[in-house]
Amino acid sequence: MTKNYQGYLIDLDGTMYRGEETIDAAAKFVERLNEKNIPHLFVTNNSSRTPEQVAEKLSAMNIPATAKDVFTTSMATANYIYDQFGTVSVYMIGEEGLSQALKDKGMKLSTTQPKAVVIGIDRAINYEKLSNACLAVRAGAAFISTNADVAIPSEEGLLPGNGSITSVVSVSTGRSPQFIGKPESVIVDQALDVLGTDRSETLMVGDNYDTDIMAGINAEMDTLLVHTGVTSPRELQEKAVQPTYVRTSLDEWKIE
Amino acid sequence: MTKNYQGYLIDLDGTMYRGEETIDAAAKFVERLNEKNIPHLFVTNNSSRTPEQVAEKLSAMNIPATAKDVFTTSMATANYIYDQFGTVSVYMIGEEGLSQALKDKGMKLSTTQPKAVVIGIDRAINYEKLSNACLAVRAGAAFISTNADVAIPSEEGLLPGNGSITSVVSVSTGRSPQFIGKPESVIVDQALDVLGTDRSETLMVGDNYDTDIMAGINAEMDTLLVHTGVTSPRELQEKAVQPTYVRTSLDEWKIE
Numbered sequence: 001m002t003k004n005y006q007g008y009l010i011d012l013d014g015t016m017y018r019g020e021e022t023i024d025a026a027a028k029f030v031e032r033l034n035e036k037n038i039p040h041l042f043v044t045n046n047s048s049r050t051p052e053q054v055a056e057k058l059s060a061m062n063i064p065a066t067a068k069d070v071f072t073t074s075m076a077t078a079n080y081i082y083d084q085f086g087t088v089s090v091y092m093i094g095e096e097g098l099s100q101a102l103k104d105k106g107m108k109l110s111t112t113q114p115k116a117v118v119i120g121i122d123r124a125i126n127y128e129k130l131s132n133a134c135l136a137v138r139a140g141a142a143f144i145s146t147n148a149d150v151a152i153p154s155e156e157g158l159l160p161g162n163g164s165i166t167s168v169v170s171v172s173t174g175r176s177p178q179f180i181g182k183p184e185s186v187i188v189d190q191a192l193d194v195l196g197t198d199r200s201e202t203l204m205v206g207d208n209y210d211t212d213i214m215a216g217i218n219a220e221m222d223t224l225l226v227h228t229g230v231t232s233p234r235e236l237q238e239k240a241v242q243p244t245y246v247r248t249s250l251d252e253w254k255i256e
Numbered sequence: 257m258t259k260n261y262q263g264y265l266i267d268l269d270g271t272m273y274r275g276e277e278t279i280d281a282a283a284k285f286v287e288r289l290n291e292k293n294i295p296h297l298f299v300t301n302n303s304s305r306t307p308e309q310v311a312e313k314l315s316a317m318n319i320p321a322t323a324k325d326v327f328t329t330s331m332a333t334a335n336y337i338y339d340q341f342g343t344v345s346v347y348m349i350g351e352e353g354l355s356q357a358l359k360d361k362g363m364k365l366s367t368t369q370p371k372a373v374v375i376g377i378d379r380a381i382n383y384e385k386l387s388n389a390c391l392a393v394r395a396g397a398a399f400i401s402t403n404a405d406v407a408i409p410s411e412e413g414l415l416p417g418n419g420s421i422t423s424v425v426s427v428s429t430g431r432s433p434q435f436i437g438k439p440e441s442v443i444v445d446q447a448l449d450v451l452g453t454d455r456s457e458t459l460m461v462g463d464n465y466d467t468d469i470m471a472g473i474n475a476e477m478d479t480l481l482v483h484t485g486v487t488s489p490r491e492l493q494e495k496a497v498q499p500t501y502v503r504t505s506l507d508e509w510k511i512e
Contacts, residue, residue, distance in 0.1 A: 123383045130381075131415045134407075138414060150428045151390075158394060159387045164428035172406045172420035 002245060003222070004256045007197030008033060008040040009188065011206030012054070014229020015250075016042070017061055019153060023228050027062045029250035034064055036255055041195045043188070045181035045211060047074040047120035047146035047162065048095040071191045073146040073181035074101035077118060079190055080180055081107060081144065085115050091136050093129050093165070094120030098146060113139070119169065119177070120146040121162040130168050137173045147181030149211065182206075183214030188221065205250075209236060213243045226250055258501065259478070260512045263453030264289060264296035265444065267462030268310070270485020271506075272298065273317055275409060279484050283318045285506035290320055292511055297451045299444070301437035301467060303330040303376035303402040303418065304351040327447045329402040329437035330357035333374060335446055336436055337363060337400065341371050347392050349385050349421070350376030354402060369395070375425065375433070376402040377418040386424050393429045403437030405467065438462075439470030444477065461506075465492060469499045482506055 010016065016026040033040050042065065044054065051070035058065035074094070078101040081090065087106035091114035092098060098120040102109060117136045122129070137143045148163035163179075170176055180186050192199055204221045206212020207229025216223035225243040227233060228250070236246065247253050266272065272282040289296050298321065300310065307326035314321035330350070334357040337346065343362035347370035348354060354376040358365060373392045378385070393399045404419035419435075426432055436442050448455055460477045462468020463485025472479035481499040483489060484506070492502065503509050 125381070125383050125386075127379045127381050127416070130420075131412070134416050134420075135413045150430075156387070157391045158428070160383070160390050160424050160428040164386075164390075164424045167423040167427040168416050168420045171423040172414070172416040174406075 002254065002256075003203075005203040005222070006038065006201040007192075007195050007203070008038065009043045009191050009195065009202060009204045009216075009221075010040055011182075011208065011212045012042055012044045012046070012058075013153075014207030015205060015212070015226060016058065016063055018229065019155075022061045023249070025228070025250040027064075029253065030063050030065070032255050038255065039195050039197055040069070041191050042070045043182070043191045044070070045073050045147040045149055045187075047072060047077070047098045047181075048123075049097045050100050051075070053097070071187075071194055072097055072101065073187055074098040074120060076187040076190045077120070077144060077146050077180045078102050078105035078107065080178075080186060081105070081116055081118070081142075084142070088115035090114050091117045091132055091141065092120075093122045093125065093133055094118065094146070095122055095124075111136075114141050116142040116144055117169070118144045118146070119162065119166045121152070121165065125165060130172075133169045134172045137169055137175055143169065143173075143175050143177040145177040145179050148179045149181070182208075182211040183218055185215065185219040188215050188219035192219075203244075207231060209239055209243070216243075217241055224253065226253075258510065258512075259459075261459040261478070262294065262457040263448075263451045263459075264294065265299045265447050265451065265458060265460045265472075265477075266296055267438075267464065267468045268298055268300045268302070268314075269409075270463030271461060271468070271482060272314065272319055274485060275411075278317045279505070281482075281484070281506040283320075285509065286319050286321070288511050294511065295451050295453055296325070297447050298326045299438070299447045300326070301329050301403040301405055301443075303328060303333070303354045303437075304379075305353045306356050307331070309353070327443075327450055328353055328357065329443055330354040330376060332443040332446045333376070333400060333402050333436045334358050334361035334363065336434075336442060337361070337372050337374070337398075340398070344371035346370050347373045347388055347397065348376070349378045349381065349389055350374065350402070351378055351380075367392075370397050372398040372400055373425070374400045374402070375418065375422045377408070377421065381421060386428075389425045390428045393425055393431055399425065399429075399431050399433040401433040401435050404435045405437070438464075438467040439474055441471065441475040444471050444475035448475070448477075459500075463487060465495055465499070472499075473497055480509065482509075
């Protein structure tokens with residue numbers, strides 16, 4: 001027995017695709033949502049891409065999507081800073097998705113007495129950037145990180161994720177960052193505002209128990225775990241709090 | 257009442273100098289040791305410099321020293337790997353002091369299936385180096401770090417130390433490194449071997465309780481804390497285990 005959800009928050013990697021590989025059930029699932037006019041938002045911990053870039057990737061995989069269907073942790077981070085401090089000076093470590101989101105929200109990117117230090121994945125990380133972040137955090141800047149993921153899947157294997165890069169600053173300064181992405185409820189609360197559906201009528205869908213499902217649980221939403229990505233059935237067995245629903249793939253999820 | 261020590265292990269930064277600033281008592285102290293022909297070794301957690309470079313810096317500050325009077329954590333790290341594995345392939349993140357120490361001990365520096373990953377401070381750190389380290393550690397390489405210091409004093413303030421850089425790999429892989437430098441006893445045990453004096457007749461001298469004095473305590477040696485560097489008298493009061501001796505400066509330490 002499942003419920004007729006009025007809205008969906010949908011994870012990307014492991015749920016809509018696996019890296020550069022398509023997941024067949026994904027496009028069909030989104031098409032079914034569209035046929036029934038059910039609002040949905042793609043919610044991602046990937047801070048590196050802009051929503052336009054994410055929509056392009058989805059479209060190239062025949063998954064219908066425009067930029068306004070995408071909500072990134074970079075957008076959530078920019079919103080969080082705006083809500084806390086207004087438009088302020090920010091020292092950023094990150095890539096295009098994060099810099100665009102911060103600028104779109106009116107933030108000034110600067111190394112000079114920033115009000116906040118924000119860290120997102122940055123494949124051009126270097127010692128000077130890490131030093132600037134440590135100095136600013138020690139000087140009292142707010143310390144914010146887009147997401148705590150410790151590893152990024154790649155063809156070579158698991159590469160360092162933003163949570164591990166962020167640890168340079170937290171270990172060096174002794175201060176803990178505010179993380180924004182899943183499993184934090186910060187990003188989910190914002191995504192619900194954007195989607196405009198009621199929390200109790202919206203379903204969080206994802207493949208990763210520790211990020212997607214825990215984000216739903218932390219935000220007091222119903223959750224659907226699909227076994228097309230990170231979390232295996234065996235790993236799931238060991239979790240104390242189970243998802244509301246579990247499916248092998250999205251083909252098995254009925255939309256009434 | 258003090259003891260006539262037959263040998264001294266002596267810290268550098270905060271004890272012999274403060275960054276680029278001389279400490280007056282330091283040169284006089286080393287001259288007094290030389291007058292009495294008392295063996296001593298400078299023991300440093302700084303992995304970036306070769307012993308020749310360290311000796312040059314000391315000489316420029318009128319502290320008598322040659323390369324053979326210096327024992328760096330890079331040398332201790334190379335010895336540790338040799339004792340554990342022999343001459344093997346090593347993936348290194350670090351600067352000249354570490355690469356020279358590893359090569360001097362016969363290690364082959366390589367990214368291809370290294371037997372060990374070694375991390376020392378590297379001001380040219382980048383994402384590719386961190387990725388290589390994570391991939392090798394996940395593939396089963398031994399994981400070794402020259403020292404756990406989280407911050408490095410500089411004119412700008414406290415910059416990220418090697419312990420914080422190392423945390424990228426430990427957080428991403430979930431594996432803890434073997435640290436070599438102070439406060440670990442690994443470096444002290446080796447330094448005692450090099451000096452050739454008996455543990456019970458040798459004194460560990462330093463300014464930093466958490467590294468120098470704890471290293472002595474962990475190695476079951478007598479310790480002398482001097483208040484010319486990191487640890488203040490107030491901070492010292494809060495420590496459960498006190499140093500064997502405490503002096504304001506090395507001028508107040510009598511050598512019989």
